[in-house]
Amino acid sequence: MIRSMTGFASASGTHGAFGWSTEIRAVNGKGLDIRVRAPDWVEGLEAGLRKQVASVANRGNVTVSLRLSREDTGGTLAVNTAQLEAVLAALQQIEDRAMEAGLSLAPSRATDLAGMRGVLEQTNPTEEVEGLD
Template sequence: MLNSMTAFASGKGAFGPQSWTWELRSVNGKGLDLRLRLPDWIEGLEPALRARLSSCLARGNISLGLRVQSEDRAGRLAVNEAALDDILAAMARVEARAQETGVTLAPSTPADLVAMRGVLDSSTTETETGPLRDAILADFEAPLADFLAMRAAEGAALATILSDQLDQIASLTEQAAQAAETRRAEMAGILRTQLARVMDNADGADAGRIAQELALIAVKSDVTEEIDRLRAHVAAARALLAESAPIGRKLDFLSQEFNREANTLCSKAQNTALTAIGLDLKAVIDQMREQVQNVE
């Protein structure tokens, strides 16, 4: 099954007083690049999620975000007695010194005190994050399944597009073969003209060299090898589309080979009809290469 590298999924979950939201997205990439934005106070969460993603994804730039919020009433604001004592002692010293120097200070209010760093403690008493981590990991399976399903659905659409494009390439390749056969008489006349030109300038030339030049002329006009390779590439691409493993890199390489053969076909055409077919081939191959960039 062919998978796309682009997808998006989100989700929500809760465990006791904790609630969270997921956001998982991916775009095209040459390899697998995992970018995780997670709470750093939940021990063991990142390596577990990284391993889970790596186990089911092969390529793509993957972004995973997790936001955790607490609704724990046990974590309500509390006064840090030690910090408050230190601040009050410091204030007493400041006021005593101010009186000695004749400086009048405005009276402090409770609001002034609680605004000072460390006086209020809003942290919860819970320090063991293992149960929360396990609950989050279990909940992750739902958005991950949605994410993988979207990659698969887009991959199925890509497979249909690529299959249609391969059909077009196969059809154009056969048209090129027919055009090459049709132009055979025309090319025979061109070769005779070029042969005559060689022979006219062959006085005193080495017979082996003349044979090499004639062979080179024939090779430069023969597109049989390019057509055979295009047929072979079509068969190879169709076989890849039937595989269940990630095939993006192989398809990318194969699309480059398609393009190389189409370019050579055009350069050897020496015929209006064959050149037109070669240009159509290049257009379809370029469209296919754009689609292949989305394949995992």
């Protein structure tokens, strides 16, 4: 086992759709002071890092930095049928009112409807973050 007053290490890799890089810095200190910079969207990650550092270090000021990035998995488009029905009902009301007033409206196109807020939604596949901790 190597014993030193200071230390530095860095590493990077991948896990599923995630890429990661980490840096660990340590300097001499009387007690054990662990500082962790890690994404908060992975539950239990910070606690797991603290536990691992505490299992191998008795004292010192230790800083752990972890960066996670997700691969672009694309996702898919889905039609929100409830919102589409609401838009169609509103358009029907507008057309009926225009007819009563003697106005002629241009026909609606699918691209017009798809552009309405909430009709098309982009879904991202749920990514498994289990195992990252």
